[in-house]
Amino acid sequence: MQSSDQAKATGQSSAMLVMSGIDKTFGSNQVLQDVSFDLKAGEVHALLGENGAGKSTMMNILTGIYAADAGSIMLDDKVTPIQSPADALSMGIGMVHQHFRLVPVFTGWENIQLAAGNLPDLAPKSILEERVEKISQQVGFTLPLDRPVRTLAIADRQRIEILKTLVLGARTLIMDEPTAVLTDEESERLLDQLRDLAEQNYGVVLITHKLREVMRASDRVSVLRQGRVVLSGASVSAIDQAGLSEAMIGAPAVEQPDRTAREFGDVLLKVSGLDLPRRSRVSVNGTTLAVRAGSITGIAGVGGNGQQELADGLVGLMKLTNGTIQLADKDVTHASVWERRRLGLRYIPSDRGTSALSGGLSIAENLAAATVRAGQYGSIFVPFGKLAENAVDAISKYAIAGAEPARPVRLLSGGNAQKVVLARELDDAARVIIAHSPTRGLDVAACQFVHDELVRAATRGAAVVLISEDIEEILALSDHIFVMSRGQLASTENHKPDRRQIGELMLGHV
Amino acid sequence: MFDRLVLERRQSVSRKLSGGVFAGSIAVSLAFSGAILVAAGVPASALFDEVIVQVFFTASGLAQTLTMATPMVLFGLSAAMALRLRFWNIGIEGQVLLGAIFASVVALYADFGAMQIPVMMVAAAFGGAIWIAIPLILRERAGVSEVVVCLLLSSIAYLLLQHLLFGPLGDPAKNFPTSKVFDPVSHLTSLGFGNTHTGLIIAIVLAALFSIILQRTRLGFFGRMVGDNPSAAQANGFPVVLTTAVFILISGATAGLAGGVIVAGTEFRLTQYVGLHATFSGIVVAVLARNNATGVMISSFFVAGVFVAGNTLKVFYGMSEGVVLVIQGVVLLTVISGQFLSTFKLTVTPGDTTLKRQG
Numbered sequence: 101m102q103s104s105d106q107a108k109a110t111g112q113s114s115a116m117l118v119m120s121g122i123d124k125t126f127g128s129n130q131v132l133q134d135v136s137f138d139l140k141a142g143e144v145h146a147l148l149g150e151n152g153a154g155k156s157t158m159m160n161i162l163t164g165i166y167a168a169d170a171g172s173i174m175l176d177d178k179v180t181p182i183q184s185p186a187d188a189l190s191m192g193i194g195m196v197h198q199h200f201r202l203v204p205v206f207t208g209w210e211n212i213q214l215a216a217g218n219l220p221d222l223a224p225k226s227i228l229e230e231r232v233e234k235i236s237q238q239v240g241f242t243l244p245l246d247r248p249v250r251t252l253a254i255a256d257r258q259r260i261e262i263l264k265t266l267v268l269g270a271r272t273l274i275m276d277e278p279t280a281v282l283t284d285e286e287s288e289r290l291l292d293q294l295r296d297l298a299e300q301n302y303g304v305v306l307i308t309h310k311l312r313e314v315m316r317a318s319d320r321v322s323v324l325r326q327g328r329v330v331l332s333g334a335s336v337s338a339i340d341q342a343g344l345s346e347a348m349i350g351a352p353a354v355e356q357p358d359r360t361a362r363e364f365g366d367v368l369l370k371v372s373g374l375d376l377p378r379r380s381r382v383s384v385n386g387t388t389l390a391v392r393a394g395s396i397t398g399i400a401g402v403g404g405n406g407q408q409e410l411a412d413g414l415v416g417l418m419k420l421t422n423g424t425i426q427l428a429d430k431d432v433t434h435a436s437v438w439e440r441r442r443l444g445l446r447y448i449p450s451d452r453g454t455s456a457l458s459g460g461l462s463i464a465e466n467l468a469a470a471t472v473r474a475g476q477y478g479s480i481f482v483p484f485g486k487l488a489e490n491a492v493d494a495i496s497k498y499a500i501a502g503a504e505p506a507r508p509v510r511l512l513s514g515g516n517a518q519k520v521v522l523a524r525e526l527d528d529a530a531r532v533i534i535a536h537s538p539t540r541g542l543d544v545a546a547c548q549f550v551h552d553e554l555v556r557a558a559t560r561g562a563a564v565v566l567i568s569e570d571i572e573e574i575l576a577l578s579d580h581i582f583v584m585s586r587g588q589l590a591s592t593e594n595h596k597p598d599r600r601q602i603g604e605l606m607l608g609h610v
Numbered sequence: 611m612f613d614r615l616v617l618e619r620r621q622s623v624s625r626k627l628s629g630g631v632f633a634g635s636i637a638v639s640l641a642f643s644g645a646i647l648v649a650a651g652v653p654a655s656a657l658f659d660e661v662i663v664q665v666f667f668t669a670s671g672l673a674q675t676l677t678m679a680t681p682m683v684l685f686g687l688s689a690a691m692a693l694r695l696r697f698w699n700i701g702i703e704g705q706v707l708l709g710a711i712f713a714s715v716v717a718l719y720a721d722f723g724a725m726q727i728p729v730m731m732v733a734a735a736f737g738g739a740i741w742i743a744i745p746l747i748l749r750e751r752a753g754v755s756e757v758v759v760c761l762l763l764s765s766i767a768y769l770l771l772q773h774l775l776f777g778p779l780g781d782p783a784k785n786f787p788t789s790k791v792f793d794p795v796s797h798l799t800s801l802g803f804g805n806t807h808t809g810l811i812i813a814i815v816l817a818a819l820f821s822i823i824l825q826r827t828r829l830g831f832f833g834r835m836v837g838d839n840p841s842a843a844q845a846n847g848f849p850v851v852l853t854t855a856v857f858i859l860i861s862g863a864t865a866g867l868a869g870g871v872i873v874a875g876t877e878f879r880l881t882q883y884v885g886l887h888a889t890f891s892g893i894v895v896a897v898l899a900r901n902n903a904t905g906v907m908i909s910s911f912f913v914a915g916v917f918v919a920g921n922t923l924k925v926f927y928g929m930s931e932g933v934v935l936v937i938q939g940v941v942l943l944t945v946i947s948g949q950f951l952s953t954f955k956l957t958v959t960p961g962d963t964t965l966k967r968q969g
Contacts, residue, residue, distance in 0.1 A: 415845065417844065417845060436847070437844065437845065437846075437847040438847030438848075438849075440847075441846075441847045447845060449845060454839070454841050454842065455841050455842055455845045456842055456845060456846070457839070457842055458834075458835055458838040458839040458842050458843070459838065459839065460834075460838040460839075461834060461835065461838055465831070465834075465835075469835065469846050469848075470846060470847070472828060472831050473832075473846065473847060473848055475828065477828075478828075479828065480827055480828060480829075481826055481827055481828065482826060482827060482828055482830075482831050484826070
């Protein structure tokens with residue numbers, strides 16, 4: 101029915117794969133809305149979008165991991181239901197996930213054998229060997245298939261994963277953020293190999309949020325934003341980077357909280373030349389930042405670029421290798437978490453369940469953690485009656501729904517649990533507030549509440565650092581904006597980049 | 611295609627449900643234990659009398675059970691305090707032995723008059739604390755699993771005990787590896803009810819004290835905070851390592867104290883058997899009590915009853931030690947399974963694992 105329209109829309113050669121009108125809802129959260137996508141043999145089609153835009157969900161539907169609520173998938177012009185990953189593979193659709201599906205102690209060959217175990221036509225060893233040999237040659241891979249996978253470099257493991265997928269019969273190869281685990285050099289090589297695969301008439305879907313990769317390796321690009329397609333199958337040669345980044349980031353927000361009344365005071369947080377030890381792929385280095393009383397400094401960026409490390413370093417959970425941190429005029433470079441807290445540092449971590457709240461303890465106890473720690477109620481006994489009284493106040497002030505002081509925190513919903521964190525962290529003594537993704541996983545009302553509270557804290561004279569992947573949030577709240585990319589902070593000269601500039605800084609090609 | 615069994619965590623577990631499940635588990639475990647005993651040759655008609663009446667409802671039986679329960683309260687408290695801080699103290703036996711050795715040394719070589727018993731008990735606690743300090747330091751400094759170290763240290767403590775009994779602390783007048791009998795000044799006072807002694811008072815007071823510490827004090831607050839979620843405690847500026855160390859040393863000291871109570875209260879000398887079953891009983895008691903200090907008193911009474919019944923069965927029906935341990939194991943397994951089922955709900959979802967697609 102729709103196939104003729106689709107063919108028109110995508111040019112002359114017919115698509116090997118067309119997804120149309122796909123909807124998907126998780127609970128009350130609509131992740132995909134009327135999404136369409138098509139792929140031709142012999143092309144690399146990039147799927148661009150921020151974290152949470154719906155890229156992975158879309159591809160999980162294509163590979164049969166999720167079922168769509170509505171819409172259809174057509175393969176070679178026939179509507180084809182895909183029920184499971186095995187189903188997808190038998191129809192020639194294979195996916196290379198970000199986390200490889202390889203058994204580390206098995207050799208590459210054993211991993212391929214294991215995966216081919218279910219396919220009768222590949223069962224005899226000689227046939228499988230022949231096929232592995234043929235495809236390796238065809239795509240130009242020379243891999244040490246006789247060595248345990250765990251002894252191989254990440255890039256080789258990835259190639260084994262690709263080879264495995266092709267050996268199992270994939271004609272369409274979906275690569276989920278393949279360069280996220282690679283070094284720059286390896287990334288270049290991979291992108292070349294993806295081009296080669298396209299030359300061999302495979303269809304490649306490249307999921308990414310890096311603009312550079314789109315421009316470098318793909319023929320066409322689609323952009324997803326908040327579950328909708330905002331750019332569909334545009335030819336890469338006909339599009340400019342600026343337009344692409346704007347499509348990804350979205351249109352300007354309508355309303356911004358009124359901040360005119362706020363005046364900036366002294367510098368309360370001063371970070372100079374901060375280097376942190378490498379904990380993941382990126383290491384934070386050379387961070388310099390000064391945040392004044394009454395101001396909010398936003399740090400945007402795609403997650404995993406060093407934000408968690410920066411937060412840990414500022415709060416005192418991670419030792420610095422270089423640089424200094426000053427709170428007001430006190431040097432706290434080597435101070436413990438508690439010493440920093442006593443000087444007015446407050447922390448709203450990105451994962452409240454792990455790093456802020458004790459789920460088994462009551463609301464009253466969680467609210468009182470810092471005051472009990474400080475010994476404000478006395479050094480030996482804890483007056484639980486008093487704790488409960490104070491909790492009742494906080495519960496009503498912050499409108500924590502359905503909360504009794506004695507209720508364990510783990511029974512609260514995300515939004516209400518976050519209110520407990522805010523009630524505790526945004527006290528009157530808060531001078532510097534580090535808020536990391538404070539609205540992650542919250543509904544609209546709770547987001548609004550968190551934003552208002554942060555602004556209120558700043559108005560009271562606190563210096564706020566807001567680390568977030570949500571660009572709307574950063575733009576709406578921040579007086580100064582930085583972008584974190586590969587462990588480094590970048591900004592425009594006046595520290596007030598606009599939406600487009602943020603997008604460019606995020607994509608790391610400035 | 612296939613129906614799926616799904617475990618769903620219950621939002622909250624009501625007291626009624628958890629109490630009901632607990633009682634149910636005990637009933638089920640008694641039924642299982644009864645079946646095992648009957649299979650092992652105990653006449654079914656004698657079961658109720660031997661296992662229930664003789665253990666809990668006769669004066670001599672009750673006295674035996676209370677005497678047996680006395681060190682078990684301390685084993686259980688030791689296990690519970692450590693488990694609260696996510697530390698598996700599998701070395702209670704070793705700490706008990708060290709406590710017994712330290713107390714015995716005081717009893718055999720010193721006389722502090724009226725202060726004799728307090729000094730012995732402090733020495734015993736100190737011995738236990740030293741023995742748990744080793745796995746504690748190794749874990750905090752070098753990340754070595756406390757389970758392995760605790761376990762191995764129990765064997766080392768046992769060898770040390772044997773060395774002492776066959777050598778310097780042995781009674782040269784006897785062929786058995788025991789020490790001389792302590793002078794009366796080193797005996798815990800009898801309560802005048804069977805073999806019960808003031809150790810029972812010590813155990814009850816300590817259980818009450820730990821209960822207050824955990825529920826009412828700042829130290830207890832720190833402990834619950836660190837035990838519940840160490841990373842949150844760290845991010846909130848709590849002294850995680852220090853808090854852990856305090857609780858774990860208390861755990862070791864409590865086990866050591868149990869050793870002191872055993873030699874001064876029931877054995878009146880150092881023997882090879884003072885640490886027998888300490889670890890296992892301690893863990894069973896703590897798990898049954900869900901690491902609750904007050905609950906430990908009740909569950910150790912119950913577990914002690916199993917041992918006392920076991921002794922009767924051993925003597926009169928020729929049951930082996932193994933059968934008693936099997937019964938303990940059955941009790942533990944049913945109660946833990948019961949706890950699991952009260953925290954999770956088992957549901958069956960019919961049909962395919964994928965959702966039906968439309969269009």
